[in-house]
Amino acid sequence: MxxxxxxxxxxxxxxxxxxxxxxxxxxxxxxxxxxxxxxxxxxxxxxxxxxxxxxxxxxxxxxxxxxxxxxxxxxxxxxxxxxxxxxxxxLSYVFQEPTLLAWQRVAANVELPLILRGVPAARRAEIVQRCLRQVRLGERADAFPRQLSGGQQMRVSIARALALDxxxxxxxxxxxxxxxxxxxxxxxxxxxxxxxxxxxxxxxxxxxxxxxxxxxxxxxxxxxxxxxxxxxxxxxxxxxxxxxxxxxxxxxxxxxxxxxxxxxxxxxx
Amino acid sequence: MKIRCSTIWPALIAGSAFIAIWYGVRGIISPAREFMLPPPHEVLAAFGEHATELLNASRNTGIGALLGFSLAVVVAVAMALTLSLNNLIRAGLYPYLMMMQMMPVIVIAPILVLWAGAGLPSVTIITFLICFFPLVVNTTQGLISTDRSLVELFKMYRASKWQEIVRLRVPAALPYFFTGLRIAGTLAPIGAIVGDFSAGNSAGNGGGLGFLTLIYGAQFKMAALFATVFSGCVLGFVFVAAVSGLSWLCLHQWHDSYEKPDN
Missing domain, CATH: 3.40.50.300 (P-loop containing nucleotide triphosphate hydrolases)
Known part of the structure; x- marks a missing residue:
């Protein structure tokens, strides 16, 4: 672990x-x-x-x-x-562009900071879900960034920024x-x-x-x-x-x- | 990667037109020179007549092409990773990589035959030499073109260098890598045929398509030569299709070079 x-x-x-x-x-x-x-x-x-x-x-x-x-x-x-x-x-930084990993689905993008910081896998899914719900994108967890509108991509970016509290x-x-x-x-x-x-x-x-x-x-x-x-x-x-x-x-x-x-x-x- | 009727019909019509022109040209050249351009049905017959030879040669060339191509992919990716990590190494080696690309393969071939022996080893090395450059250049470009904001994001989350490479630089370089792979994929069969042409003549199993060209040429078997050309085309097509399929598998969901999946 x-x-x-x-x-x-x-x-x-x-x-x-x-x-x-x-x-x-x-x-x-x-x-x-x-x-x-x-x-x-x-x-x-x-x-x-x-x-x-x-x-x-x-x-x-x-x-x-x-x-x-x-x-x-x-x-x-x-x-x-x-x-x-x-x-x-x-601290979290939100860029002018959504700056998402294009090859990762929305959920994995939000999970990224948690993985990089070594948060145990068992806790990650729950945090990702919570953050996506907060930006009203709970339904789009499996989408790829390019399937989202500019505003939605920015919300993913914000969800990612909030993942580490x-x-x-x-x-x-x-x-x-x-x-x-x-x-x-x-x-x-x-x-x-x-x-x-x-x-x-x-x-x-x-x-x-x-x-x-x-x-x-x-x-x-x-x-x-x-x-x-x-x-x-x-x-x-x-x-x-x-x-x-x-x-x-x-x-x-x-x-x-x-x-x-x-x-x-x-x-x- | 949908194949639509709208893309098949024009291709079929153009192909038929090509065959018609072929017959037409043959109709107007003087009988003394007719042997130079065998009609399509004779080429087709030559396929049947030399089927075993052509299949065998295609297989030999295909193996050489695949070996050289695979070797090029492995070495080029390793090289690209090295080059992308260090500006000094990149500056030091780039000119020689360029030089490698300028090397005339036809001239290299006899040297390779002496070094590695004729047949498969030489064919593999020649294919490798031809495929290597586009792969290493494109992959390196991809690895150093990572979005700066994303690199900073990784830095802010205190990602290790390894995490940065595996989770960011490598996937971000995939589209570039596949550009290189497509180029290398079209070059590989050509490289193997050229290699076989100049270094394959004592290969076991009767050599590849290049060697067959030499034999048919010496025997003035024009229809068989044409059949050899088309065999090479088919081999090239197989390579390109395989690479395109692989690229589609890896990129179609997220990369803008492919249509968006439905929401």
Whole structure:
């Protein structure tokens, strides 16, 4: 039997979401200019942070640093007190594309992280089923990815991200390629998934409406070098529903974020 | 891989037209040269007349082709895995792989006959040499073209190198591998015939199709030569069909080169 240390996917007690701390973080690639400069940010457990900003402001780089895929040149990143990488709490990354294994059926795609982490086979089937039910794809477990629509493929990707019960969810424009209707649906689903589990989220997006709908904090970044220009607190109560989008307070906040984004983009010209 | 009437009829009509033109051309060439183009029914008769020889030669060539082809697959896959894992090895060996492909097989054959002896060993090696390059190049390309996000995903889930190869790189390379396999599959019988032509003449069992070509050519048996050509075609077709079937088995459910199964 395969064993796994420090791992507890379907815990009896809900695992706690983690906190994230960035202190004077800077990043450049090779001898180039700073891609990110002096990033200071604290996310408390359970925060849903949306990151929005012009192209090239280093949003994705920031996310990749949190995932431990690239490391910063200076400054400190702490996830629950430890640096990103092997010892950081369980985290999942959702890419812009569904990024599924085309040769594996839906269920096997969701099972992948569990296999790679050595979760015993006996427990895997149950977790896979639960995750697929959560994204309303329980019926499509035996389909191949290409038989699914773009929205369904993205839901498989999210189910896979949830399989290890992450404490930190990093989403890099996951719904950017989808039409607005599908995107709205998935936004609502993502929030309802959040009700059921407890994770901290960083969500990169180009859509102001999406950022305001999902997050309790929106970070507006500026480019050259990338840094945090503004932060807007979204004090709309959860759970949020499609009706939330119609509320004046939602529209005011969206207008505020749009306005700040515009000033950032104009300053870059 | 459905075979539809709509694809069979045009092929049958084109085939009939080809035979008609064949008869037509034969009708207009001067009687003195008629021997150069035996009519289709004579070729058919030659099949019957030389059936044992042709079958035997096809079998010998088929064995050589299959051995060389299989050897090429095994060595090429091992080589591709090595090349994909290390840029230095890839940079070091690639030029020589290219050179191997440039080698004129006809010139290599006499050397091989001296080294390995005529017959099956030489035929196998020549087939191997011809099949190897497309296999190794395509498979290597497949192994290094893995989607970067998926590689990162594996990294984030702390997959071992072995898991990354077995669960990601190898299956992702399958479509490329099969592209190489199709090319090698069409080349294998040709390689075996060429090999047999230049190195098969003292093979046991009377040699393969290449050797038969030499004999019939020397005897001016034109109809038998044509029958030999078609035997080679059939052999090639068997190879291509087998490779296509294998490719279908491995890819049709998930790869976009095949129609989607119904939802």
């Amino acid at each position: 395969e064993t796994c240390k420090n791992f507890c996917p379907v815990s009896d007690t809900n695992p706690q979401a983690c906190s994230v701390r960035l202190q004077s973080v800077a990043k450049k690639f090779g001898d180039g200019p700073d891609v990110l400069q002096d990033i200071n940010f604290d996310a408390v457990a359970g925060d849903f942070v949306a990151i929005i900003g012009p192209s090239g402001c280093g949003k994705s780089t920031l996310l990749r640093m949190l995932a431990g895929l690239v490391s910063q040149n200076s400054g400190q990143i702490e996830i629950d007190g430890s640096a990103p990488g092997r010892n950081s709490p369980e 992450p404490r930190l969810l990093l989403l890099d424009e996951p719904f950017g390629a989808l039409d607005e209707m599908t995107r709205n649906h998935l936004n609502e689903e993502l929030l309802s998934l959040r009700e059921a589990a407890s994770w901290t989220a960083f969500f990169v997006t180009h859509s102001v409406a999406e950022a305001v709908f999902l997050a309790n904090r929106v970070i507006i970044m500026s480019a050259n070098p990338g840094c945090i220009a503004h932060e807007v607190a979204i004090d709309l109560p959860y759970p949020r529903t499609p009706a939330t989008r119609e509320e004046p307070s939602f529209q005011q906040l969206a207008a505020k974020v749009s306005g700040l984004l515009r000033t950032v983009e104009e300053a870059a010209k």
